[in-house]
Amino acid sequence: MTVTTTDPRARLAAAAACAGTVPPPPVGPLRVGVDLGTATCVLVVLDAAGAPVWVDSHPCGALRDGVVVDFAGATAAVRHLRDRAEEALGVALTRAATAYPPCIPVQDARACVHVCETAGFADVVLVDEVSAAQRTLEVRDGVVVDVGGGSTGVGVFRDGVLVALDDRPGGGHHLDLVLAGALGLTVEGAEAHKREHPADALPILVPGLQRIAESVRAMTREVPRLPVHLAGGALMIPGADSVLASWLERPVVTYPHALLITPLGIARSAP
Structure with missing residues (x-):
């Protein structure tokens, strides 16, 4: 049974425990987050209750100061993570959210969306990184x-x-x-x-x-x-x-x- 919590430390522990594990069959619609980092790209999948069911990462040096400088490299990293998650979970992942550093130009922020779309996500939501962190810490x-x-x-x-x-x-x-x-x-x-x-x-x-x-x-x-x-x-x-x-x-x-x-x-x- 999935257990959810409002304690951010428990949320983070649950997410960390998912890394490198075989996930249980997912329950209901899934939510996907793609973090295009400077050194590492991280993909997180949550179940319908908001509990993490899949956490994976891949080295990616395609961003610099929050700006995509290697579009092909970033796309390849996201596609690799999406393919691995779909294989592990046994479902297609078509929607996701991604994030950008606050205050970068709009066109640079939109590049993060284009990376995810090119990697296979059809519906991508964009949020700033600080607001995303707040969604965890509350x-x-x-x-x-x-x-x-x-x-x-x-x-x-x-x-x-x-x-x-x-x-x-x-x-x-x-x-x-x-x-x-x-x-x-x-x-x-x-x-x-x-x-x-x-x-x-x-x-x-x-x-x-x-x-x-x-x-x-x-x-x-x-x-x-x-x-x-x-x-x-x-x-x-x-x-x-x-x-x-x-x-x-x-x-x-x-x-x-x-x-x-x-x-x-x-x-x-x-x-």
């Missing part, structure tokens, strides 16, 4: 910060309603550049080092983390007391939240499986 009064590979999106929520939305350059890719320069590694090697040796990487990354924190401050000057809720995989480094909290002088809330917050919310936004 923050009532606070700041949702989605730190992606190339940019940091910030949304201010009051009574659960988005009242301000902005985006600034700077994200996980920039942190990798800092680490690569300090240690003499390739960018790919720096990303691996950050995951495998977070305690060693953190002191080197403090200035980069403070830059991200200052971007958050600049985008939330009108609400300096609201807590910050972190989404995205770029800041999944133990101690990063403390660096941001100290710099911002406000509470910073983290979540397990933060890389899945936005993809799960995209799926929750699907038709």
Whole structure:
């Protein structure tokens, strides 16, 4: 029996548990979310009750700063994930939602839709990444910060309603550049080092983390007391939240499986 929950941490744990597992037969209509990330494309499928039944990812470097720079590569990644999901679930997946970083030009945001359509989805809904993250976290009064590979999106929520939305350059890719320069590694090697040796990487990354924190401050000057809720995989480094909290002088809330917050919310936004 499918169990649903309003606890975002339980939602994220349920989504993480789906990765690499054989799904049960799906119940009712399915909702699909496609997250076209800078380094990885993630596909999430929810059942009629909103519970995750399939989570899969594929390396994809087809986006830069939220803009599709390799249309063919992005399309191939989405088609690969869609085919795998259809085979595993035994159903055709024709509708989906996808997302874009806040404040990029409309034509660039629409490119994300065109990628999904070319990959086989006939009906595609577009949502900004911060609003998608909010669909998972359901923050009532606070700041949702989605730190992606190339940019940091910030949304201010009051009574659960988005009242301000902005985006600034700077994200996980920039942190990798800092680490690569300090240690003499390739960018790919720096990303691996950050995951495998977070305690060693953190002191080197403090200035980069403070830059991200200052971007958050600049985008939330009108609400300096609201807590910050972190989404995205770029800041999944133990101690990063403390660096941001100290710099911002406000509470910073983290979540397990933060890389899945936005993809799960995209799926929750699907038709």
